[in-house]
Amino acid sequence: MAEICREQLISQSLFYRWRVRFLEAGQKALINGANKDETEALRAQIEKLEKTILRQRIAIEALKNPVVNLREAVKQRLEKGVSVKSTPETLAISRGSLYRGTARKMKTFGPE
Numbered sequence: 001m002a003e004i005c006r007e008q009l010i011s012q013s014l015f016y017r018w019r020v021r022f023l024e025a026g027q028k029a030l031i032n033g034a035n036k037d038e039t040e041a042l043r044a045q046i047e048k049l050e051k052t053i054l055r056q057r058i059a060i061e062a063l064k065n066p067v068v069n070l071r072e073a074v075k076q077r078l079e080k081g082v083s084v085k086s087t088p089e090t091l092a093i094s095r096g097s098l099y100r101g102t103a104r105k106m107k108t109f110g111p112e
Contacts, residue, residue, distance in 0.1 A: 058082055 005012050058080060062073065 054080075055082060 001015070002012060005015050058077060
């Protein structure tokens, strides 16, 4: 060890202090979970991607099963947990058309 420290131009006591710090930090990382922030960020990203997949699946279903009644289409999306805000994108209509034509009537799902 003395020879390696001389080659690197550091004292042996400095090497041992660094080694102790390194081992302590490694133990803390193993005990506390090394990458908590990174893990949380990845979980958030997974959740976001799952929501995107759900929206895409609903859009595909809408294209496979065209609904004549716009009000019924909005109702179906709300029942599946898609917000009214994202519904115009999946139905390929403008947001204004949605609010003018259906949103005011959507307070209750009863007959018009």
